[in-house]
Amino acid sequence: MKKNPWLFLLWLLISVPVFASGDPDSFQIEVKPSTFAVNQSVDITIKAIKNNQVMKNYIGNGFLEINGVVDGKKITYEDYVVPSDGYIDMTASDQGVKTFSKGVKLTKAGNFTVDMESVTNGAISGSTTIIVTSDTKLTQKEISVLSPIPGGKEDKAAMSIIASAPELPNARMQILLNDLAIKEWTTDAAGLLSETVSGLKLGTNYIQIKAISVAGEVVGLSDKVVFTYQPGSTDLFKGITATPNQNLKLWDKVRFEVITEENVSSAKLIFSWGQEYPLDKQKNWLFTKDIMLTQTGEISVSASFSAGEGLAKTYDQILTLQAKDNLKIWEVKIISHQELPWALQISRETLGRASEKYGIKYGIAADALSGLVLTTWDSAILSGFTYGKEYFFQVLGVTNDNIPEGLPSEVISFVMPVATGTAPTKEALSGSALVEPQPEATTESQEMPSAPKLPTCVIKNIKVSTEKIWNKYYLVRKPWEHIEKYRVYRSDFSDMSNKTFLWETEVPRYEYPFDKTVEEDVYAYYSVEAICTDGQKVEITHAKKVQVGPLEDMMLVLASTALLYLIYRVYTYRSY
DSSP states (O other): OOSOHHHHHHHHHHOOOOOOSSOOSEEEEEEESSEEETTOOEEEEEEEEETTEEOTTOOEEEEEEEEOEETTEEOOGGGEEOGGGGEEEEOGGGTTEEEEEEEEEESSOEEEEEEEEESSOTTSEEEEEEEEESOSSOOOEEOEEEESOTTOEEOOSSEEEEEEOTTOTTOEEEEEETTEEEEEEEOOTTSEEEEEEOOOOSEEEEEEEEEEOTTSOEEEEOOOEEEEEOOSOOOOEEEEEEESOSSEETTOEEEEEEEEOTTOOEEEEEETTSOEEEOEEEETTEEEEEEEOOOOEEEEEEEEEEOSTTOEEEEEEEEEEEEEOOEEEEEEEEEEOSSOTTEEEEEEEEEESOOSEEEEEEESSTTOOOEEEEESSSEEEEEOOOTTOEEEEEEEEEOTTSOEESBOOOOEEEEOOOOOSOOOSSOHHHHOOEEOOOOTTOOHHHHOOOOOOOOSOOOOOOOEEEEEETTEEEEEEOOOTTEEEEEEEEESSTTOTTOEEEEEESSSEEEOOOOSSOSSOEEEEEEEEEEETTSOEEOBOOOEEEEEESOTTOOBOOSSSSOOOBOOOOOOBOOO
16 A cells, blocks of 8 residues: 555656666565564665675665554554655665665554565565554563573584574574673564574583664563583594695695684694694685795695684694705895996805706896896806996796796896996997806806897787777777787686686787676686787786676776786897
């Protein structure tokens, strides 16, 4: 029974609602407290529900009313107050949930239903039951605890609580464990409460449940139920996985996932080199940690678990891994040469095994190390650097086939000190000489390879944008000389891990899929690889975060900046 139909018709005529794509399955109505006195104002919350979840993108309207019978007669709109005269407008800002503080009041006592249906589709509706008492001050209602049973024994740290309060449907309940309020929950329409609690102590415990009104009054109280907690199982460990677990090397990062009993509260791994690593709890039964390997050879892993008061257990050698030696460039030192003011002496230390030779990359920017020289010695002297100019350096291990290996050093900056005297005849990046100590009769120049051929497409700062042409979405790149084709990759992660190859195209444009049917904003990460006409690839150093559904007017969002750039590092090999 809708109030004032003429007003309702007028409202429909002047309203211009914008409805979301798709309707909810139903409306969920919550009145708190669900039992209250005559002329008492209480809160009401309305939720749009689809697939048992709040439909956050819902936009629409509904009609709210209260129905019931008092003294053999149906109540009318004059007997109650509801928000906005019953015309509920849900906008995008509501995110599928609309709450009205003190929005409901009745002038008559009895049992009633609060009902709401969609303006455009009467099949979409929702309802809840309320109780209005004639007492100005509510009396406490009965609450019966069904589980645990008085004098019973519990063997699980996560215990099931079941209670019944027929006079308190949809009421706010407070669960007390040993006189401490540990959780709040709401009864269903029949006044039933079902919830799981943890934090039991060994031995005697007791549970009590309170019903709390919106004003903070205790309107229901159960008896204290005393029970005993004694864990039934001490086998806390269930399993462990390591990813990766093959072809491991020193300083590799391995992700460990440990499965336990649900009552385990903390866990840690203990490695054969003595280090202990506390694990991160993801679920009641799952602990994880990313750990760097700092030992070679056979690595044994043990674990220790705690599961509440007085329960702890250690498991020895639950996993064994094999890690090979690895190379890591550690301490890099850069000093000005005493006799050659335009030259630098660069030395390094190596952790783990030694490399066949070492490369020194350098340039005028940290992300543009375009120069490279090779050496088999612990230190090298590079010449041709300009006074007062800042340079950037990185040292890495290199195989005899000129393939980088191991872990390189950090990129280090060095500003050439201002000096007097003869300036270098050649700038370092345009043809610097490598000056090395001459050990016995062997010279470094005899071991240096010839400089490789420069690629035909040296690319920097290419902007990648998007275009919408009719109903299609494209990644667009600026055309560049000497690029033969492009390769497009997609990943669900910003670091482009587990990336998937999508397409190879000769045009600087790629149509990416856009799903308009999804209900939540969906994103993916794309990267583009260019292939030069000489066959060399352009490396991608950043990924682009792209919105792939559902809003059509939001095609592209960058992960942290508005620019995606591609930097190709040119390795030039110089010998003199």
